[in-house]
Amino acid sequence: MMERHKHLLVPLAQGIVFKRLMSYAKPHWKWLVIAFILLVGGTSAELLGPILIKIFIDDFLTPRIFEFQPLLILGIGYIVLHLTAAAMNYTQLLLFQKIALKIIQQLRIDIFAKVEKLGLSFFDQFPTGGLVSRITNDTEQVKELYVSVMAIFVQNIVFLIGVFVAMFYLNVQLALFCLVILPFIFIIMQLYRRFSSKYYAEMSEKLSQLNARINESIQGMKIVQIFRQERRMNKEFQKINQEHHEAWFKSIKLDGLLLRPAVDFISIMALVLVLSYFGIMSLNSPIEIGVLYAFVNYLDRFFEPVNQMMQRLSVFQQAMISAGRVFRLMDHDEIGPEKRGEGKHLISRGEIEFKNVTFSYDGKQDVLKNINFSVKEGETIALVGHTGSGKSSIINLLMRFYHIENGEIFIDGIPINQYDNQELRSKLGLVLQDPFVYVGDIKHNIRLYDHTINDEQVINAAKFVHAHPFIERLPKGYDTILGERGSTFSSGQRQLLSFARTMAKQPKILILDEATANVDTETETIIQQALEKMRRGRTTIAIAHRLSTIKDADQILVLHQGEIVERGTHLELLNEKGLYHKMYLLQQGAEKLEEISIE
Known part of the structure; x- marks a missing residue:
């Protein structure tokens, strides 16, 4: 401890x-x-x-x-x-x-x-x-x-x-x-x-x-x-x-x-x-x-x-x-971050800005150093970098899971510590690399005790993310009971359920934490189609493992040891011949080796 x-x-x-x-x-x-x-x-x-x-x-x-x-x-x-x-x-x-x-x-x-x-x-x-x-x-x-x-x-x-x-x-x-x-x-x-x-x-x-x-x-x-x-x-x-x-x-x-x-x-x-x-x-x-x-x-x-x-x-x-x-x-007084100040603010556009954000988990070693970037309404920004570069830490701070000691984060021009938890968490949709599935039926897992979401909305959310076809094939459809952590489902099916869970709440900001990292190629195609629909009209921040999935991002931030070392579009970063270019070449080489071994 x-x-x-x-x-x-x-x-x-x-x-x-x-x-x-x-x-x-x-x-x-x-x-x-x-x-x-x-x-x-x-x-x-x-x-x-x-x-x-x-x-x-x-x-x-x-x-x-x-x-x-x-x-x-x-x-x-x-x-x-x-x-x-x-x-x-x-x-x-x-x-x-x-x-x-x-x-x-x-x-x-x-x-x-x-x-x-x-x-x-x-x-x-x-x-x-x-x-x-x-x-x-x-x-x-x-x-x-x-x-x-x-x-x-x-x-x-x-x-x-x-x-x-x-x-x-x-x-x-x-x-x-x-x-x-x-x-x-x-x-x-x-x-x-x-x-x-x-x-x-x-x-x-x-x-x-x-x-x-x-x-x-x-x-x-x-x-x-x-x-x-x-x-x-x-x-x-x-x-x-x-x-x-x-x-x-x-x-x-x-x-x-x-x-x-x-x-x-x-x-x-x-x-x-x-x-x-x-x-x-x-x-x-x-x-x-x-x-x-x-x-x-x-x-x-x-x-x-x-x-x-x-x-x-x-x-x-x-x-x-x-x-x-x-x-x-x-x-124990280690309470999660809560709202500060008076007034009730609403998230309407979903614009995000990080301003001079420095962060440390243990108070000794900074995992983020002077992070600055902004995302306009409806734009998609991708975060790439090696393991430990600070990508997930940016997401954690945006979700207000941790206190920010240095710098500020704004949503729609208002510091996030001025939003109450209900407004912040209802307008931010998070999809994790390893989605958590609860014991219970599929409708329960998509609705998550939110009784304002009716069965029709549950089904519409599943159709929206292309989860409906595989759910319909199950013996009891939406009433099928899942085991602990959804162990009887594939990783791709669990991911589609988490997409449906997120879209049922209609968030203004979509956060994707390597959402396609643990799925096969065939399922990835379905998931990419779902992601493309989910991003329309929403501000999106995506942590990307496979660089080929973020070519169409409006902006890509390359992180290294807690700092943003490169930023730009996919083509701009390739032309810079920097860290992003090296990462892309390594992945392209790995993909070609996979194709050869399959043949």
Whole structure:
């Protein structure tokens, strides 16, 4: 990961993370209040049970008084309390879980919306798998915090308070003795949080690396197999997986030491304290068996929620680490360029001007140096040059994918930073060398969720770019489902679909990024016919790989190491005998060699 993104690995303070997580609960405060009231009611009903049993033992069983009516009332009261506690606890748990799921739903929407606003400079350098891990795995861990931790913690804390209230009701002195165990439990929790946070942070990071490696391997599986890199990729995957396993195992050992065993030891000591107290008291005066039963029962009930909380403390720690990673991403300020200034400007003619534009991706090495050119309405300008000369960078800046630090770009005489994204992106049509096709039917891929484009317009766009004939031959026509990235279609068919997608929006400016680079000769003829129709009446900027395809361009810019070194028409540049002339001769020679080899 690049230096400027390393802060995304730095964990946030848990207090800050917890406060932000709780802020997501504010819209649901009414239902939370209802759930809390039910929780207190259910807990109170549950805690009254041992007191009724204490009354039965001390007031009826020990003195052998068995009056039917009082015993019946006591028995019915105990059953009603039990049923009331069950109903209230079920309802409050259901409410807490429903609220938790709504909170996670909103959190996922927020983080995905944030990712969509990030500039392309972020995606250039942040691993895709790591990003997916934060949106899916980390939010899933946060969901566990709300679903299985927060509700349990709230319920058990209320229950513990109720236990101590009941203990003080039975015996104040012994209840005060039992308070001594609370600091020990608190110390165990703090020790666990301190050591486990490091292990869980390492686990989350290794899981992100695993996802990144899986994503990279699957996306590039053809390269992996053709270059026989399976063994190397497998070893690298095993190494990261082993590191993830080791971090996980450290956390398991910590869980085994500080969770259940430590709490069990404290519970045994507390039980010894209570029994010793009653034993000493029995030497001087008689003790009430009902009080002894109730105290032992409450002590057992006290450690049951403590054990539940301790066991979920590991989930809590994982969730806090994951939430910190999510919030780090949400706080990232590498936002894509947006509109500046007031007023609403519209693109009507499509005239373009680059004025003294210098640009760098990393802030160190300039990939464009003092670029100046203009394109009039309806003209076609072609960009040519060797790989890395800056052609795609010009397109990226025109599409406003990156911030411009030096120089300005104008459309219709207005700086592009004064157009809002909706106007800019709707009037600029981009066709890439490797078109992206989504899972779904053909109509969906051409329309792209724009429901203002009806089926007739979809078909007309396909006819316009000569995609209609091959679509009609498909078994289900425009309703044919495409696989991931359109893998069942040829590169030429995918390109024609991207043409139709662009023309369905009727852009004023057409941007072609080596649109014919990956297609065969026969398909190229069809595509060239489509391109010729698409360019009519539109300002066009074309990155050209094959120079023979741009002979009719109004102007050709030759780029070399980020600078425009030549400009003119096809014939003018050939007559100059410069870099363009050399490139043209090399391609002509290659084409002649291909013709000879075919013959």
